Amino acid sequence: MSRQPAIVATGLRKAYGDKLVLDGIDLTVPTGTIFALLGPNGAGKTTTVQILSTLIRADAGQVRIAGHDLHSDPDGVRDAIGVTGQFSAVDNLLTGAENMALMANLRHLDRAAGRRRIAALLAQFDLVEAAGKPVVTYSGGMRRRLDLAMTLVGDPRVIFLDEPTTGLDPRSRRTMWQIIRDLVRGGVTIFLTTQYLEEADQLADRIAVLDHGRLVAEGTADELKRRIPGGHVRLRFSGPAGLDLATRSFTHLSRDDDTLTLHVPHDGSVQSLRALLGRLDDAAIDVDELSVHTPDLDDVFLALTKQSQEERVPAR
Known part of the structure; x- marks a missing residue:
């Protein structure tokens, strides 16, 4: 009990x-x-x-x-x-x-x-x-x-x-x-x-x-962080070919040709990360480096208190 x-x-x-x-x-x-x-x-x-x-x-x-x-x-x-x-x-x-x-x-x-x-x-x-x-x-x-x-x-x-x-x-x-x-x-x-x-x-x-x-x-803490947009997976490639191939495989991404990286939106969950890795594997895309970036509690705190303040201010 x-x-x-x-x-x-x-x-x-x-x-x-x-x-x-x-x-x-x-x-x-x-x-x-x-x-x-x-x-x-x-x-x-x-x-x-x-x-x-x-x-x-x-x-x-x-x-x-x-x-x-x-x-x-x-x-x-x-x-x-x-x-x-x-x-x-x-x-x-x-x-x-x-x-x-x-x-x-x-x-x-x-x-x-x-x-x-x-x-x-x-x-x-x-x-x-x-x-x-x-x-x-x-x-x-x-x-x-x-x-x-x-x-x-x-x-x-x-x-x-x-x-x-x-x-x-x-x-x-x-x-x-x-x-x-x-x-x-x-x-x-x-x-x-x-x-x-x-x-x-x-x-x-x-x-x-x-x-x-x-x-x-x-x-x-993890639940609160997932409520705030801005989480992403950073993929870095060894050359332009891999970068181009990955770009065609994902949508709503941010590309940086100078650093050969893509930022793919991600909610921070294990399930989403598995799905992303599965897509990379299915497309035979080699990734040189992968890192997961999620909003921290500073982002959560600022976003939630800002939202609370906006809800209290009457629309004009």
Whole structure:
């Protein structure tokens, strides 16, 4: 029997005065997966996280997290989740170990259990040597690791990461990515918001794009990429004869005689690639080099948010 989803939200709405921030969004996040919510500044990402993590109330909608109803059992939701915000929620004047001990006290762990949990997390996040130093001396990457370690003191089943790698250098960002993957392998569910599209592409099992409070698309990274035109297969030939022969075999292509290449439109699917290779083989066309090019998440993000904006502007 399949496990219940970690997060189910239906009809989620939130407004501040006349400004509608969330316009009835629906979300389902399977247990033990990474779900990424993308969107431009002001799209409603942080508001969504704040509602789901019980920090603010929605104006309408229903939410269940880890089996608990957000409206009738908010304490059950709080016991099941952890939250790491855009900015590290650590005390600069305390040491790393003291920050961890503070969180253990807030989670009402007994002293022995708290010590064991803190020691294990400091080792897991490579903070043992720095544990006795004031956090003010930590690098950005160390602060983010400590922040996430503090979130894990309560052993949450669902973790909300709101732009967790903002301001980190590439090495620290990739370290954080590995930590996130390891958490999911251990059964934790991650709800991630990010403006780094590569981050969503690398981590997320499913991605939703939020724009002006509405979900404009949802799917895997590959599914979203296939929705955007511009994918093609690049064929390079060793001479003009092969180029000419291939040109007669395909339609709607782009030809470059200087580089002896053809760009054949392609949706990125394996089935389409097999069909193309079959046509080349049937026509006895020798290809010197073949490469598949699909739109990346940058293209997806720009196309979807542009389309969403155009749909909101009335025709003149």
